[in-house]
Amino acid sequence: MSDKNQGGINPVVAAVAGAVVGAGVGVAGAxxxxxxxxxxxxxxVLNDAKDKAVNYMEGIQKQAQNKKDEVGEKLTKGKEKxxxxxxxxxxxxxxxxxxxxxxxx
Numbered sequence: 001m002s003d004k005n006q007g008g009i010n011p012v013v014a015a016v017a018g019a020v021v022g023a024g025v026g027v028a029g030a031x032x033x034x035x036x037x038x039x040x041x042x043x044x045v046l047n048d049a050k051d052k053a054v055n056y057m058e059g060i061q062k063q064a065q066n067k068k069d070e071v072g073e074k075l076t077k078g079k080e081k082x083x084x085x086x087x088x089x090x091x092x093x094x095x096x097x098x099x100x101x102x103x104x105x
Contacts, residue, residue: 032038 033042
């Protein structure tokens with residue numbers, strides 16, 4: 001059996017085809033950008049994309065700030081609750097110590 005026909009693509013042919021396609025795309029791109037109306041359309045599309053990206057990022061930042069505020073509020077409430085519980089426990093211990101001292105007398 002011969003190794004010449006393995007069904008692969010000749011690298012030289014692929015390189016030449018790639019160069020031809022690349023050159024065609026480059027020429028077409030230059031022609032499109034060379035037209036003032038097309039440049040304006042491209043500029044509008046890019047500006048719209050930029051505006052959408054900026055709005056998206058602002059939305060994400062706003063959501064992050066809201067979550068940060070929410071966590072801060074919960075943390076503050078948690079600290080207040082811990083203080084109340086600690087005060088209550090201290091009061092109960094003080095009362096228990098007084099009761100033990102009375103009972104020991």
